[in-house]
Amino acid sequence: MPISRYMAEALGHPQWGYYISRDPLGRSGDFITAPEISQMFGEMIGLWCADRWQAMGAPDPFMLAELGPGRGTLMADALRAGAALPGFNQAAQVHLVETSPVLRASQRAALPGLNVTWHDNIADLPALPGLTIANEFFDALPIRQFQRGEDGWHERMVGLNGDDLALVLDPAIVPTAPMAHDAAVGDVVEVSSARTAAMTELARHMSQHGGAALIIDYGHRQSAVGDTLQAMRGHQFVDVLDEPGDADLTSHVDFQALAEAATGAGAQTFGPVGQGTFLGQLGIGARAQKLQHAATQEQTAAIASALHRLTHQDQMGQLFKVMAVKTATTPGSQIPPGFLESE
Ligand SMILES: C[S@@+](CC[C@H](N)C(=O)[O-])C[C@H]1O[C@@H](n2cnc3c(N)ncnc32)[C@H](O)[C@@H]1O
Numbered sequence: 001m002p003i004s005r006y007m008a009e010a011l012g013h014p015q016w017g018y019y020i021s022r023d024p025l026g027r028s029g030d031f032i033t034a035p036e037i038s039q040m041f042g043e044m045i046g047l048w049c050a051d052r053w054q055a056m057g058a059p060d061p062f063m064l065a066e067l068g069p070g071r072g073t074l075m076a077d078a079l080r081a082g083a084a085l086p087g088f089n090q091a092a093q094v095h096l097v098e099t100s101p102v103l104r105a106s107q108r109a110a111l112p113g114l115n116v117t118w119h120d121n122i123a124d125l126p127a128l129p130g131l132t133i134a135n136e137f138f139d140a141l142p143i144r145q146f147q148r149g150e151d152g153w154h155e156r157m158v159g160l161n162g163d164d165l166a167l168v169l170d171p172a173i174v175p176t177a178p179m180a181h182d183a184a185v186g187d188v189v190e191v192s193s194a195r196t197a198a199m200t201e202l203a204r205h206m207s208q209h210g211g212a213a214l215i216i217d218y219g220h221r222q223s224a225v226g227d228t229l230q231a232m233r234g235h236q237f238v239d240v241l242d243e244p245g246d247a248d249l250t251s252h253v254d255f256q257a258l259a260e261a262a263t264g265a266g267a268q269t270f271g272p273v274g275q276g277t278f279l280g281q282l283g284i285g286a287r288a289q290k291l292q293h294a295a296t297q298e299q300t301a302a303i304a305s306a307l308h309r310l311t312h313q314d315q316m317g318q319l320f321k322v323m324a325v326k327t328a329t330t331p332g333s334q335i336p337p338g339f340l341e342s343e
Helices: 003-012 039-055 073-082 101-110 193-209 255-264 275-282 284-293 297-311
Strands: 062-067 092-097 116-119 130-135 144-149 152-161 164-169 188-191 211-220 230-233 236-238 248-250 267-274 320-327
Touching: 003 144, 003 152, 003 193, 003 248, 039 073, 039 130, 039 211, 039 275, 039 284, 039 297, 062 073, 062 193, 073 092, 073 101, 073 130, 101 116, 130 193, 193 211, 193 255, 193 267, 193 320, 211 255, 255 267, 255 320, 267 275, 275 284, 275 297, 275 320, 284 297
Parallel strands: 062 092, 062 130, 092 116, 130 211
Antiparallel strands: 144 152, 144 188, 152 164, 211 320, 230 236, 230 248, 267 320
16 A cells, blocks of 8 residues: 555554544653643744734634644643733634544643634634644645656555565556656655645635644755655654554655645745744743743753753754745735744
């Protein structure tokens, strides 16, 4: 089967899928995400949304949406920070796109008393001007891989070697390969129609109803050759074919491909910039100091460590990137906060 089908089944199978059957986040799980590292992450994003809402003319009601919201931590922190701007939280209708029943329950618990609507698909989001957040959502959507051979491009498939799963090359040559012309024999390229479709749907929503989105993920600015499919279990990288459905399966996000999908659907993009640059411009340093002011010695050290992890070049500051998407017709200053410094 193509890797895209393997990924879709391993992550989303209705009974055995990785995300369907568990909460994989946090120290006791398989991986930790930025909102689970520190409240500061969601707070900065909440302030970004509040600023954009004001720039859009403070529409009431508006859609505050999140794609793949995990435990709901980011949304809870964003709303707490957004309360600083009068009217923002009152105007917000929270819409979450989430396929995992286990994580939907966590999100419900993280957002008590809030009127939340869940959706399976971006296409189901309401006809309202919107602000949409996606942190580590696109990396989980399936990819296909193609490898250059002496005779042309072949698709990498999941097959069998005896009783074991193995990555094999489809003998058929892919005739219209949408791939790097300068690739060498052995090079792998990754293509994701699921990511393109999701971005196109989101940009279409923005074109119709107005709004902006923030896409945050690990990945590369320019489309490039390279095998980035990875599996993670218990905070360790494991073989991608090891125990399907029991490990997280992702690949790096091709931000150029996402930007092309967005612009193709009538939106404009900003960045991507490194997560460290983005959070720095939004004032995460000042927020850390403010929190440290009222903290114990132990808490002060934990805040410093979280700040380092979220922003430092050798940690999540550079590998993780942030891209903003908006429609040209959405009011507001040309360049959104966090994207003023070019890199
Ligand atoms: C890596 S987690 C990120 C969670 C959260 N954004 C965070 O930063 O902690 C991926 C999230 O996307 C959800 N997800 C994965 N595939 C999905 C799909 N096809 N449609 C909707 N949600 C999906 C998962 O259930 C999970 O909530």
